Amino acid sequence: MARIPGIKDCRTLIAVNLKQLDCLEDLGRWILEQPESLQAGVQLAGQKNPWFIKPFCELALENLARVLVASRESARVGSISENYRPQKISKMVGVVLPGKIPLGGIREVLTVYLMGHIPIVKLAEDDAYLLIPILKKWQELDDEGGPKIQDRLTEVEAIVFPRSDTSDKILRKYFSHIPHLIHRQAPSIAVLDGSENDTELLAFMGDVLTFYGQSESNISHVLIPDGFELSRLLDASENFRYILANTRYRSNLDFHLAKAMLNRTEHLHNDILALVRSKSLTSATSILHYESYHSLVELKAWVKEHSAELHILVTNMTGELDVPTNPLGTTHQWSMTGLTIGKDTFEFLTNI
Numbered sequence: 579m580a581r582i583p584g585i586k587d588c589r590t591l592i593a594v595n596l597k598q599l600d601c602l603e604d605l606g607r608w609i610l611e612q613p614e615s616l617q618a619g620v621q622l623a624g625q626k627n628p629w630f631i632k633p634f635c636e637l638a639l640e641n642l643a644r645v646l647v648a649s650r651e652s653a654r655v656g657s658i659s660e661n662y663r664p665q666k667i668s669k670m671v672g673v674v675l676p677g678k679i680p681l682g683g684i685r686e687v688l689t690v691y692l693m694g695h696i697p698i699v700k701l702a703e704d705d706a707y708l709l710i711p712i713l714k715k716w717q718e719l720d721d722e723g724g725p726k727i728q729d730r731l732t733e734v735e736a737i738v739f740p741r742s743d744t745s746d747k748i749l750r751k752y753f754s755h756i757p758h759l760i761h762r763q764a765p766s767i768a769v770l771d772g773s774e775n776d777t778e779l780l781a782f783m784g785d786v787l788t789f790y791g792q793s794e795s796n797i798s799h800v801l802i803p804d805g806f807e808l809s810r811l812l813d814a815s816e817n818f819r820y821i822l823a824n825t826r827y828r829s830n831l832d833f834h835l836a837k838a839m840l841n842r843t844e845h846l847h848n849d850i851l852a853l854v855r856s857k858s859l860t861s862a863t864s865i866l867h868y869e870s871y872h873s874l875v876e877l878k879a880w881v882k883e884h885s886a887e888l889h890i891l892v893t894n895m896t897g898e899l900d901v902p903t904n905p906l907g908t909t910h911q912w913s914m915t916g917l918t919i920g921k922d923t924f925e926f927l928t929n930i
Contacts, residue, residue, distance in 0.1 A: 677702020
């Protein structure tokens with residue numbers, strides 16, 4: 579097989595070692611320095627894509643930098659070693675970035691790298707301005723194992739799709755000749771128990787509205803106890819009024835509100851968010867679905883029934899639901915131990 583220009587023959591033992599950890603830590607500190615290339619990237623990203631506003635670009639950069647700077651500590655306490663089994667033979671693994679949110683798919687790039695493979699990255703057109711300087715700096719710090727950018731993934735030996743709007747069937751057929759992993763899209767939900775204070779609900783609104791709700795980590799469905807005042811959620815959304823500068827978001831809200839009214843679906847709204855009663859775990863941008871529960875027994879039965887299909891469940895009811903949960907307000911605070919959905923990526927990269 580022809581080699582990709584610029585990739586050295588590094589098909590040797592590659593492990594999560596000091597070189598990789600030094601590289602990631604240096605990359606994280608470089609991001610925190612806010613170099614001109616990244617500042618320009620933030621500005622250009624917003625000009626190209628109205629969904630990539632400055633607060634969300636900066637949040638994505640801050641989250642990535644935090645994880646990278648802590649990579650050595652993560653290795654020391656076992657957060658990396660428990661999940662990663664670096665391969666003796668490195669392969670060129672394509673990663674198709676989704677472009678839905680700023681730096682979308684960067685977790686999979688990092689996973690491929692730490693598993694000892696070479697990430698070959700296909701950028702999304704709308705999410706190139708932030709990623710190009712980061713990937714180039716990464717390659718500068720590790721010219722053998724660092725990510726490479728390619729427009730056409732014609733020479734990769736395996737491929738990962740972090741998330742895609744393209745039909746799984748089409749993708750599987752197109753890439754049937756090589757090992758491939760296509761992540762299923764899983765919803766993130768929340769459970770409230772009614773004891774949440776205003777600060778906690780404000781944090782929860784970050785789970786709902788950050789990145790305009792377009793990330794898989796955004797909450798699309800919430801379970802509330804009987805008698806919960808839905809207006810409290812709308813009050814908490816006021817802190818995100820700045821997202822209304824995006825006319826596409828406002829148009830989306832207007833459309834789905836009109837649809838709810840025509841269908842006589844029970845709902846409550848302000849001009850930022852609509853709360854719509856629905857059993858569907860996924861919701862459109864600007865919409866948060868909700869259901870009521872009557873008792874803890876009923877709630878636990880619901881969670882047990884749906885747990886296998888969930889990406890994230892956030893709640894303050896830690897330990898009461900018999901499934902892994904995250905605190906309110908933390909869906910976008912990812913870490914080395916939560917890079918991907920479950921263990922499928924690790925298993926895939928181990929067996930290719």
